[in-house]
Amino acid sequence: MAELSYPDVTQLAVPVFIAAILIEVWWISSKKRGGRYETRDAVTSLIMGAGSVVAGILLGFVAWGFFSALWAVTPLDLGTSVWVIALCFVLDDLRYYWVHRFGHRVRWVWASHVNHHSSQHYNLTTALRQTWTGTFTFMMVLRAPLILLGFHPAMVLFVGGLNLIYQFWIHTEAITKMPRWFEAVMNTPSHHRVHHGRNARYLDANYAGVFIVWDKMFGTFVPEQDEKVDYGLVRNIGTFNPLRVAFHEWQGIWRDVTQQGLTWRERLMYCVAPPGWSHDGSRDTSETIKAKHLARNPQDKGTPGFS
Amino acid sequence: MPLHWLVILVVTGIAGIALITHRLGWSAPRRFTTEAEARAAWAREFPDLPAGTVALTRQGAAALVMTAQGPGLVWPMGADSAARLLTGAKARPTTKGLDLHLPDPSAPHLRLVLDPDEVKSWARVIDGGDTWLS
Ligand SMILES: [Zn+2]
Ligand SMILES: [Zn+2]
Numbered sequence: 001m002a003e004l005s006y007p008d009v010t011q012l013a014v015p016v017f018i019a020a021i022l023i024e025v026w027w028i029s030s031k032k033r034g035g036r037y038e039t040r041d042a043v044t045s046l047i048m049g050a051g052s053v054v055a056g057i058l059l060g061f062v063a064w065g066f067f068s069a070l071w072a073v074t075p076l077d078l079g080t081s082v083w084v085i086a087l088c089f090v091l092d093d094l095r096y097y098w099v100h101r102f103g104h105r106v107r108w109v110w111a112s113h114v115n116h117h118s119s120q121h122y123n124l125t126t127a128l129r130q131t132w133t134g135t136f137t138f139m140m141v142l143r144a145p146l147i148l149l150g151f152h153p154a155m156v157l158f159v160g161g162l163n164l165i166y167q168f169w170i171h172t173e174a175i176t177k178m179p180r181w182f183e184a185v186m187n188t189p190s191h192h193r194v195h196h197g198r199n200a201r202y203l204d205a206n207y208a209g210v211f212i213v214w215d216k217m218f219g220t221f222v223p224e225q226d227e228k229v230d231y232g233l234v235r236n237i238g239t240f241n242p243l244r245v246a247f248h249e250w251q252g253i254w255r256d257v258t259q260q261g262l263t264w265r266e267r268l269m270y271c272v273a274p275p276g277w278s279h280d281g282s283r284d285t286s287e288t289i290k291a292k293h294l295a296r297n298p299q300d301k302g303t304p305g306f307s
Numbered sequence: 308m309p310l311h312w313l314v315i316l317v318v319t320g321i322a323g324i325a326l327i328t329h330r331l332g333w334s335a336p337r338r339f340t341t342e343a344e345a346r347a348a349w350a351r352e353f354p355d356l357p358a359g360t361v362a363l364t365r366q367g368a369a370a371l372v373m374t375a376q377g378p379g380l381v382w383p384m385g386a387d388s389a390a391r392l393l394t395g396a397k398a399r400p401t402t403k404g405l406d407l408h409l410p411d412p413s414a415p416h417l418r419l420v421l422d423p424d425e426v427k428s429w430a431r432v433i434d435g436g437d438t439w440l441s
Contacts, residue, residue, distance in 0.1 A: 011308055014313060014317065015316060022324070025328065036333075037331075046321045120386075125324070230351070237384075238391065238409075238411075239414060239416070247412075251412035296354070
């Protein structure tokens, strides 16, 4: 299957990323609105992005080997027409929705994804704050159906790259709202701001990559409200060290799992239960955070994010 | 794109963005000038654990917060803030203040800038020897 190859779009996009960040910086500094930058935060995000590409080069062979094995066994081959690529893009975006949802609901996957949410800023550099440890989540299995259906592995990776590039531009406060029809179908800066919110209202919402319709279909859509989005983690990290940013939640899992006096079920739950689960109930999950918020603010009951 | 061009682009891009944001004045760390600011920063992280007494460092670089679960700390994270309870924290005096080690992989190490006379009392509270600053 070596004959089929697509351009490495994420590498080609690097100059565009840099130019867009410079434009956003210029916009914010001249208009005095439309977002915030902080030097160490931005540099950390950019280093995470560069490290993520390096991790992909070093560990990409694991996923590639897995996909090649699947391609070898499947009898199906849908070919390489434009329509097949378009269909692959849409189905891969559905795959992204579920990977991303698991990324917030299963701590093992969250350990990789948490770093994308670890900035208290929301600007174009935040988009590049990408994981180094995605391979260890085993979420490549969610791509298996696509390959078994006859989409060539190179095509699947190509459309996955396009998906990530689409998500770059939505990490901005400089754009308030897109046209109505666009907001209805596509993931937008407004929808994704909600996803980066640590407000109780905005937790576990808007997992979409490109098409927001998945959230509407699966009941996780929350439109941006007047309540201003507070970006970051429920418990914000206290370090700009890229190694800490990349690995802190894996370290946290290790500490929890190796505590003394736990049952094997509890040890497993520290790996696979939603983030914030604890064997003694001493921590908060998004459900308990929302419940506690409603106890303090009963008037929010039934409003978006609290249904 | 050949790999060495990509590397050059990434390195100069990161350095350039760092320089520009710094020149724009966007690298000044957050300072807590009033007790109310420190209180708000604490409440943002611990909405269910109210801050009792609050003590700012003289330079406004952090604040100790007394809670029903023991002392906590609020400190600047760039332009923003972070906060943790100090359960299990260890403090070591340095020439500029205190080095803190927290049993938390997401905030394992902090350098507190303190005036010399603040160091002792803060260290006692953080190490759990004192219930509060006298
Ligand atoms: Zn996410
Ligand atoms: Zn994002």
